[in-house]
Structure formats: C-alpha cells, structure tokens
Amino acid sequence: xxxxxxxxxxxxxxxxxxxxxxxxxxxxxxxxxxxxxxxxxxxxxxxxxxxxxxxxxxxxxxxxxxxxxxxxxxxxxxxxxxxxxxxxxxxxxxxxxxxxxxxxxxxxxxxxxxxxxxxxxxxxxxxxxxxxxxxxxxxxxxxxxxxxxxxxxxxxxxxxxxxxxxxxxxxxxxxxxxxxxxxxxxxxxxxxxxxxxxxxxxxxxxxxxxxxx
Amino acid sequence: xxxxxxxxxxxxxxxxxxxxxxxxxxxxxxxxxxxxxxxxxxxxxxxxxxxxxxxxxxxxxxxxxxxxxxxxxxxxxxxxxxxxxxxxxxxxxxxxxxxxxxxxxxxxxxxxxxxxxxxxxxxxxxxxxxxxxxxxxxxxxxxxxxxxxxxxxxxxxxxxxxxxxxxxxxxxxxxxxxxxxxxxxxxxxxxxxxxxxxxxxxxxxxxxxxxxx
DNA sequence: CCTCGAAGTTACCGTTGTCAACATATGTTT
DNA sequence: AAACATATGTTGACAACGGTAACTTCGAGG
Numbered sequence: 001x002x003x004x005x006x007x008x009x010x011x012x013x014x015x016x017x018x019x020x021x022x023x024x025x026x027x028x029x030x031x032x033x034x035x036x037x038x039x040x041x042x043x044x045x046x047x048x049x050x051x052x053x054x055x056x057x058x059x060x061x062x063x064x065x066x067x068x069x070x071x072x073x074x075x076x077x078x079x080x081x082x083x084x085x086x087x088x089x090x091x092x093x094x095x096x097x098x099x100x101x102x103x104x105x106x107x108x109x110x111x112x113x114x115x116x117x118x119x120x121x122x123x124x125x126x127x128x129x130x131x132x133x134x135x136x137x138x139x140x141x142x143x144x145x146x147x148x149x150x151x152x153x154x155x156x157x158x159x160x161x162x163x164x165x166x167x168x169x170x171x172x173x174x175x176x177x178x179x180x181x182x183x184x185x186x187x188x189x190x191x192x193x194x195x196x197x198x199x200x201x202x203x204x205x206x207x208x209x210x211x212x213x
Numbered sequence: 214x215x216x217x218x219x220x221x222x223x224x225x226x227x228x229x230x231x232x233x234x235x236x237x238x239x240x241x242x243x244x245x246x247x248x249x250x251x252x253x254x255x256x257x258x259x260x261x262x263x264x265x266x267x268x269x270x271x272x273x274x275x276x277x278x279x280x281x282x283x284x285x286x287x288x289x290x291x292x293x294x295x296x297x298x299x300x301x302x303x304x305x306x307x308x309x310x311x312x313x314x315x316x317x318x319x320x321x322x323x324x325x326x327x328x329x330x331x332x333x334x335x336x337x338x339x340x341x342x343x344x345x346x347x348x349x350x351x352x353x354x355x356x357x358x359x360x361x362x363x364x365x366x367x368x369x370x371x372x373x374x375x376x377x378x379x380x381x382x383x384x385x386x387x388x389x390x391x392x393x394x395x396x397x398x399x400x401x402x403x404x405x406x407x408x409x410x411x412x413x414x415x416x417x418x419x420x421x422x423x424x425x426x
Numbered sequence: 427c428c429t430c431g432a433a434g435t436t437a438c439c440g441t442t443g444t445c446a447a448c449a450t451a452t453g454t455t456t
Numbered sequence: 457a458a459a460c461a462t463a464t465g466t467t468g469a470c471a472a473c474g475g476t477a478a479c480t481t482c483g484a485g486g
Contacts, residue, residue, distance in 0.1 A: 010433075029327050034473060045435050047475080052433090056474070109327075112386055114242055114319075129393055155402035158383075158394040159376075162403045166379025173325055176371055180342055186371035189364075193372035197410025223465080247442065258466050260444080265464090269443070428486090435480070442473075449466070456459080 014052040016042050021063055025106045031060055031115070060110060061120035067104070067111040068127035074100045075134040086147050087195065090138055094164055094191045101168035108168065135160055142198075149200045156198055163194040227265040229255050234276055238319045244273055244328070273323060274333035280317070280324040281340035287313045288347040299360050300408065303351055307377055307404045314381035321381065348373055355411075362413045369411055376407040 010016065020041050024033040035056055036046040053059040078096030079089050101108040110116055117124055139156050142148035148156065167190050170176045176186040183189065196202055223229065233254050237246040248269055249259040266272040291309030292302050314321040323329055330337055352369050355361035361369065380403050383389045389399040396402065409415055 013433080029331060035475095036473070044433095046473090047436085048434055050475075106327075112382065114322075114386075117386065118242065125388075125393055128388070132393070152396055152402070154394050154396040155399060156406065158389055158396060158399035159403035159406035161394070162379030162383055162389070163372075163376050163407075164379070165383060166375030166377070169325065169382065170371075170375055170378060173327075173330065175338075175341070176375070180338055180345070181367050181371040181374070183365055183367040183371060186368060189368035190372035190375045193369065193410040194376075194407075195410070197406040197408070226464080248444095249442070259442095260467085261465055263444075430484095431482105432484105433480105433482080435478105437476105437478085439476080440474100443471100445468105445470080447467085447469100449464100451464075452462085454460085454462100456457100 010042075010044065010048075013042065013044060013048060017049055017052065017059070018062060018066065021059060022066070022107070025063065025110065026104065028106070030106055031063075031110050031113075035059070055119075057115060057119035060113075061116045061124065063107065064111045064113070064116035065120065065123060065127050067107045068124070068131045070104075070107075071097070071100050071111075072127075072131035072134060075131065079134075086138070086142050086145060087199075090142070090195065091191060093134065093138065094160075094194075097164045098168045098171060098187060102171050105172040108172065112165075132157070132161060135164075139198075146200060148198050160194065160198065163190060167191065223255075223257060223261075226255065226257060226261060230262055230265065230272070231275060231279065234272060235279070235320070238276065238323065239317065241319070243319055244276075244323050244326075248272075268332075270328060270332040273326075274329045274337065276320065277324045277326070277329035278333065278336060278340050280320045281337070281344045283317075283320075284310070284313050284324075285340075285344035285347060288344065292347075299351070299355050299358060300412075303355070303408065304404060306347065306351065307373075307407075310377045311381045311384060311400060315384050318385040321385065325378075345370065345374060348377075352411075359413060361411050373407060373411065376403060380404065 017038060021033070021038055024038065024041075025031060035049055039046045039048055042048070049059065053062070074096050075093050078092045080092050084092075111124075111128075136153070136157050139148060139160065140153055143150060143153065143156075167176065167187050171187055175181065176190075178184055230251060234246070234251055237251060237254075238244060248262055252259045252261055255261070262272065266275065287309050288306050291305045293305050297305075324337075324341075349366070349370050352361060352373065353366055356363060356366065356369075380389065380400050384400055388394065389403075391397055
C-alpha cells in the first residue's frame with residue numbers, strides 16, 4: 001500500500017542497504033561484494049535483505065537505477081549559467097558525463113551491465129532515457145539555433161551518446177591516457193572531434209584545444 | 214623450449230579448456246560460468262584447471278587476450294581490396310569492429326572488464342594496442358593522403374576508438390535500436406558523424422555542407 | 427487487549443573457488 | 457633398462473556464498 005514503507009524494526013533498512021551497497025561499489029572491484037558482507041555492515045543478519053529485494057540481481061538493478069538518476073542530476077547541474085554559448089554548454093555537459101563515470105567507475109559499469117538489465121530492463125531504459133533527455137534537448141536546441149547541422153536529431157543523439165560512453169569507459173579503463181593513446185588530452189580531443197562532426201560550420205584553426213581536465 | 218607443451222594425459226588440456234570456455238562465453242550470461250562446469254565439459258576433474266591457470270581470473274584474462282587477437286584479425290580481414298577509397302576502408306573496418314562486438318558480446322565485455330585487467334593488465338594493453346594498430350595505420354595513411362584533417366594522430370585515434378567502443382557497447386546493450394534511440398540506422402549514422410569530424414573536407418550530403426574557410 | 431502481518435533471525439541446503447595430499451604418466455639420467 | 461624428477465590429473469576437504477523454510481519479534485488497527 002505504502003510507496004514509502006515506514007520503518008518497523010531497524011529504521012528503513014532498505015534505504016540503509018542501498019546506501020551501504022553504494023559505498024561498497026566505490027571500494028571493491030566490480031559489484032562482486034557479497035550480500036553477507038553488506039548485511040554485516042548494516043548490522044543485520046545475512047538474510048535480512050531478502051525482505052526487501054528478491055535477490056542480489058534486484059538489489060544491483062536498484063543501484064543502477066539510482067545511478068542513472070544521479071547521472072541526470074549531474075548533467076543538469078553542469079549546464080553553465082545563461083550567457084554561455086550552446087557549444088560551451090555542450091562541452092561542459094560532456095565533461096560532466098565523463099567525470100561522473102570516472103568518479104564512479106563501478107557504478108557506471110553496473111548501469112550498463114547485463115546483470116542489472118536482466119533484473120530491470122524496462123525501468124532501466126526509462127531512467128536511462130531520462131538522463132539522455134538532457135542531451136536530446138541540447139541537440140534539438142542546437143539545431144534550431146543553426147549551430148548544429150540539420151540532421152535526424154536522434155542520429156546525432158546516438159553519435160553523441162556513443163562518443164560520451166566510449167570516452168568514459170576508455171578513461172575508466174586507463175586506455176585514453178598517454179600509456180596506450182599517446183596523447184595527454186585524448187578525452188578532450190575526442191569531444192572536440194565529435195563536435196566538429198556535429199556542427200554546421202567548422203571553426204577555423206585545426207589546432208588541438210588545450211584545456212585542463 | 215616448447216611454447217606449445219605436448220600433451221601428457223589428456224592432450225593439450227589447456228587449449229581444450231580455453232576453447233570450451235570460449236564456447237561457454239557465447240552461451241551464458243557474462244563470464245559467470247563455473248570452473249567446475251567447464252571441467253565437466255572437458256571431461257576432467259574439477260581441479261584440473263589449476264595445473265594450467267593459477268585461478269579463474271587468469272583463465273578469463275587469457276580469454277580476453279585471445280579476444281583482442283581475434284579482433285585484430287577481424288579488422289585486418291575487413292579492409293577491402295585495392296581499388297577502394299580510404300573512406301570505404303575506414304567504414305568497412307568500423308563496421309567489422311562493431312560486428313565483432315555484437316557477435317561476441319560477452320567476450321567483448323570481458324576484454325575490457327576490470328576482472329581481466331586485474332589478472333593481466335600489461336599483456337592486455339599490448340594485445341589491445343596491437344589490435345588498435347590497424348586503426349592507427351589507417352588514420353596515419355589518411356592524413357598523409359590529405360583525406361583526414363591534419364591533427365595529432367593519436368587524438369584522432371582516441372576519438373575513433375572511443376566512438377567504435379561506444380557504438381559497439383550501446384549496440385550490444387540494445388540501446389542504439391529504435392527502442393531508445395528512435396532511429397533505425399543509429400550505429401551507421403554515428404560512424405558517418407565521426408568521419409565528418411575527422412575528414413579534411415566534408416562531403417556534400419543531405420545537409421548544407423560548408424568547407425572550412 | 428488481541429490478533430495479524432511485516433521485519434528480522436536461525437538453521438540449513440547445494441554450489442562454488444581453492445588448497446593439500448595423493449596418484450600416474452612421461453622423458454631424462456644413470 | 458631401471459630409477460627418478462616433474463608435469464599432469466584426481467580425491468577429498470574447507471570456508472564462504474546465494475538462497476529457502478520455519479521460527480520469532482514487534483508495531484499497528486480494531
């Protein structure tokens with residue numbers, strides 16, 4: 001009946017477990033933490049979680065949903081204030097996207113994992129689409145303003161998302177660093193090159209942009 | 214002396230286990246198959262694998278290495294015969310990359326997983342770089358021929374790799390289909406848009422293309 | 427006050443990855 | 457040819473895991 005069930009014994013154990021699990025995601029490798037360790041940290045017995053989640057996959061899926069919500073918030077917060085060009089807004093949002101993934105590598109991987117999808121495919125797509133909507137809006141606005149090439153919007157969204165996703169994951173894996181890709185600013189350059197494929201008119205001067213982080 | 218040790222009891226059990234494991238990667242979800250099931254299929258006892266791999270992670274890492282080798286072969290095989298433009302070669306290679314990931318989703322994910330990296334980080338980077346070299350060559354040649362913009366080569370390589378990686382993973386996850394990205398040819402469009410960011414001169418197409426300057 | 431179901435616990439099950447001890451085959455040395 | 461050392465494979469065990477079933481506790485509504 002209640003969408004937000006009141007605490008009985010513990011005091012919203014469900015939330016506590018999600019929070020603790022999110023912490024453990026930040027520590028361990030992958031999402032291979034155990035439900036028993038999670039229960040240990042929450043101070044309950046090792047089967048308490050089954051009163052709130054059918055199984056471990058469901059718990060993981062819930063974390064992934066929260067992850068997409070956090071990503072959406074991070075993207076929205078990254079849009080700079082009014083008097084900035086759409087281009088700057090796009091770049092800031094892109095950097096926020098990559099930063100989110102880099103700061104929460106295990107969470108970001110989990111969000112796109114087969115494990116999470118198996119347990120909540122439909123809801124995951126919804127929350128994912130909600131986060132993506134920020135990018136969609138920006139691209140639609142960019143086309144209207146004549147900044148971006150006229151083209152099927154969702155083709156550009158797909159291209160942009162793929163680039164952000166790729167840059168984020170390669171960065172997480174340390175593959176865009178000077179170790180493999182012999183460039184110091186490979187991530188930033190990739191965003192620039194993406195933009196050059198999206199924009200209606202190219203800027204003069206093909207020199208690589210020098211920007212921190 | 215021998216890189217390929219002769220069979221004693223079984224007959225190159227190491228190879229047999231790798232092959233069987235590769236098959237199981239194609240079936241199960243992720244790489245959560247069990248060593249015991251693997252041994253069962255290979256017809257040996259459940260601890261036989263420990264004579265050939267220190268632990269499961271090492272076995273997985275070996276699979277990932279093989280995966281990068283296979284990817285390299287697939288990319289090389291995709292370059293069309295002589296009288297084709299560099300652009301076509303690039304597109305064919307890109308499609309082959311995405312096709313490889315789509316055809317072997319679990320293997321592709323494993324190749325970039327934290328699990329595999331934890332067990333063989335250095336060798337993974339080497340084999341990965343070997344596969345990537347196909348892309349590097351093509352881009353260097355493209356710049357020399359004036360087809361691609363003059364720019365730090367590895368910045369373009371990074372941008373290209375990120376796009377291929379992103380498109381591949383989103384395709385695997387079914388997120389580039391008309392379900393989320395409302396376009397039928399999102400993957401192909403993403404490759405086109407990438408090219409438009411890399412090329413020196415834009416082709417005339419469905420949109421008002423303008424030459425720089 | 428008393429019942430009822432939600433929240434949490436205890437006991438248990440089958441399975442897993444891994445280790446130690448043992449058995450067997452191979453090819454090298456004497 | 458006999459003996460040995462070593463690589464290969466097996467048996468048996470262990471703790472830890474995810475999950476189920478039966479039990480206990482506790483707060484809320486009549």
